[in-house]
Amino acid sequence: xxxxxxxxxxxxxxxxxxxxxxxxxxxxxxxxxxxxxxxxxxxxxxxxxxxxxxxxxxxxxxxxxxxxxxxxxxxxxxxxxxxxxxxxxxxxxxxxxxxxxxxxxxxxxxxxxxxxxxxxxxxxxxxxxxxxxxxxxxxxxxxxxxxxxxxxxxxxxxxxxxxxxxxxxxxxxxxxxxxxxxxxxxxxxxxxxxxxxxxxxxxxxxxxxxxxxxxxxxxxxxxxxxxxxxxxxxxxxxxxxxxxxxxxxxxxxxxxxxxxxxxxxxxxxxxxxxxxxxxxxxxxxxxxxxxxxxxxxxxxxxxxxxxxxxxxx
Amino acid sequence: xxxxxxxxxxxxxxxxxxxxxxxxxxxxxxxxxxxxxxxxxxxxxxxxxxxxxxxxxxxxxxxxxxxxxxxxxxxxxxxxxxxxxxxxxxxxxxxxxxxxxxxxxxxxxxxxxxxxxxxxxxxxxxxxxxxxxxxxxxxxxxxxxxxxxxxxxxxxxxxxxxxxxxxxxxxxxxxxxxxxxxxxxxxxxxxxxxxxxxxxxxxxxxxxxxxxxxxxxxxxxxxxxxxxxxxxxxxxxxxxxxxxxxxxxxxxxxxxxxxxx
Numbered sequence: 229x230x231x232x233x234x235x236x237x238x239x240x241x242x243x244x245x246x247x248x249x250x251x252x253x254x255x256x257x258x259x260x261x262x263x264x265x266x267x268x269x270x271x272x273x274x275x276x277x278x279x280x281x282x283x284x285x286x287x288x289x290x291x292x293x294x295x296x297x298x299x300x301x302x303x304x305x306x307x308x309x310x311x312x313x314x315x316x317x318x319x320x321x322x323x324x325x326x327x328x329x330x331x332x333x334x335x336x337x338x339x340x341x342x343x344x345x346x347x348x349x350x351x352x353x354x355x356x357x358x359x360x361x362x363x364x365x366x367x368x369x370x371x372x373x374x375x376x377x378x379x380x381x382x383x384x385x386x387x388x389x390x391x392x393x394x395x396x397x398x399x400x401x402x403x404x405x406x407x408x409x410x411x412x413x414x415x416x417x418x419x420x421x422x423x424x425x426x427x428x429x430x431x432x433x434x435x436x437x438x439x440x441x442x443x444x445x446x447x448x449x450x451x452x453x454x455x456x457x458x459x460x461x462x463x464x465x466x467x468x469x470x471x472x473x474x475x476x477x478x479x480x481x482x483x484x485x486x487x488x489x490x491x492x493x494x495x496x497x498x499x500x501x502x503x504x505x506x507x508x509x510x511x512x513x514x515x516x517x518x519x520x521x522x523x524x525x526x527x528x529x530x531x532x533x534x535x536x537x538x539x540x541x
Numbered sequence: 542x543x544x545x546x547x548x549x550x551x552x553x554x555x556x557x558x559x560x561x562x563x564x565x566x567x568x569x570x571x572x573x574x575x576x577x578x579x580x581x582x583x584x585x586x587x588x589x590x591x592x593x594x595x596x597x598x599x600x601x602x603x604x605x606x607x608x609x610x611x612x613x614x615x616x617x618x619x620x621x622x623x624x625x626x627x628x629x630x631x632x633x634x635x636x637x638x639x640x641x642x643x644x645x646x647x648x649x650x651x652x653x654x655x656x657x658x659x660x661x662x663x664x665x666x667x668x669x670x671x672x673x674x675x676x677x678x679x680x681x682x683x684x685x686x687x688x689x690x691x692x693x694x695x696x697x698x699x700x701x702x703x704x705x706x707x708x709x710x711x712x713x714x715x716x717x718x719x720x721x722x723x724x725x726x727x728x729x730x731x732x733x734x735x736x737x738x739x740x741x742x743x744x745x746x747x748x749x750x751x752x753x754x755x756x757x758x759x760x761x762x763x764x765x766x767x768x769x770x771x772x773x774x775x776x777x778x779x780x781x782x783x784x785x786x787x788x789x790x791x792x793x794x795x796x797x798x799x800x801x802x
């Protein structure tokens with residue numbers, strides 16, 4: 229008997245959310261099929277690829293990365309260079325120096341830097357905070373204020389600080405915000421409900437449901453994303469119909485396979501090559517599981533993942 | 542399977558307030574009851590305009606438009622013995638949130654309501670009874686098959702026929718409640734959707750006991766496969782039970798706020 233294709237097209241869809249401004253916008257979500265199932269129906273907005281730039285600079289011990297950022301003396305110059313990398317849809321500034329357990333840079337300085345970056349680049353801007361929940365509660369609001377008019381995407385509010393972040397960043401300054409949970413589907417939904425209960429309309433928030441580097445418990449990530457998309461589509465669960473944004477550079481570059489120097493284990497080859505491979509493996513797995521955007525560190529992995537997405541659309 | 546569908550029963554012209562509001566075309570009491578039910582989590586609202594022999598068509602149109610205009614096209618069950626009034630209501634009905642439901646057909650005098658539903662591409666509630674209470678599970682299954690054949694012959698999808706096993710009253714027909722649950726189990730086994738007037742189980746019981754009996758029965762009925770029910774959504778215990786059962790059955794993803802949703 230001949231095979232008849234029965235497309236799984238749902239009445240439900242992921243909320244489309246646009247960030248960026250002034251002619252440099254990206255839209256995440258909007259799809260009414262499972263992730264990358266472009267054979268079932270055209271995918272409203274292809275998954276997007278962001279490039280992460282840290283305010284503490286880049287890892288100069290990686291020769292290709294050092295070559296890419298050659299001549300960049302400031303974070304703003306790095307961000308401009310990153311924005312020009314092949315396949316980049318948006319730039320993501322990571323305010324690592326704001327961490328109170330590290331440099332503890334002031335929120336004012338960080339906000340000013342974010343604004344300088346936004347002014348310099350010709351791509352939409354996302355900003356990742358210090359990852360300290362207390363600092364981020366004030367930091368993200370201040371960044372949103374500085375970026376008024378740029379419609380940035382801010383990562384992330386968590387269960388511990390969503391009230392402060394949502395009230396300042398979204399309600400006062402109209403930024404888009406990601407709700408972050410640590411690979412826990414019930415908490416992901418709960419956080420979305422809590423933000424909604426503050427009176428914030430759908431269309432202002434995305435989810436960062438967390439990730440792990442490939443091989444480091446990634447099956448939990450895949451299962452979480454599968455179930456999020458399953459509930460969003462088959463059960464029409466409006467509290468899970470948010471695009472998923474997954475920053476994964478820190479995870480991919482932070483495991484044994486990507487930290488160990490070539491001199492420590494020559495059989496493994498160049499560390500940079502391993503890091504790129506780890507970013508590519510993790511990002512492609514995230515996209516297949518449900519990420520609507522991934523954020524990577526290395527321009528070579530950005531280029532590959534962007535080509536991967538284009539080939540599947 | 543899917544999330545349990547609740548049909549709010551409180552816009553019923555058996556209530557003097559609603560009857561008066563319908564007679565006088567006074568929106569306020571009807572909108573108030575609609576809002577209470579929607580806020581409490583009702584999926585569908587039942588609109589019972591009574592037999593409405595003289596002005597049923599105009600009355601149903603008015604009620605449908607009133608409710609859908611005020612509540613974002615809330616899906617409705619059109620409940621009257623006046624067939625022309627149902628057709629008139631469907632004419633002005635907006636389907637964006639769900640097909641209209643025709644409430645209701647049975648295997649006896651009211652079997653032609655299946656034709657009404659088929660003609661206007663509606664869902665039909667099909668009561669598995671001919672005259673009075675069906676004698677057992679087999680009789681219920683027999684009526685189901687009769688009505689299913691008619692509906693499918695008219696081009697209806699089986700999913701658009703929601704079979705009602707006829708919930709019997711505990712106080713007096715206690716020995717037959719097992720048949721109701723077994724019938725639901727058999728409907729579900731064959732993939733049919735179902736519904737029923739749930740509060741019938743506690744009819745005649747003291748007021749303070751009714752929510753307890755209703756909640757226990759709906760939990761057992763949901764386990765047997767019941768997919769929807771005509772209920773009072775303002776019964777908090779009942780709604781909490783339904784939402785909890787949807788979690789247990791893995792129809793809704795758990796979150797700490799699941800009762801608020």
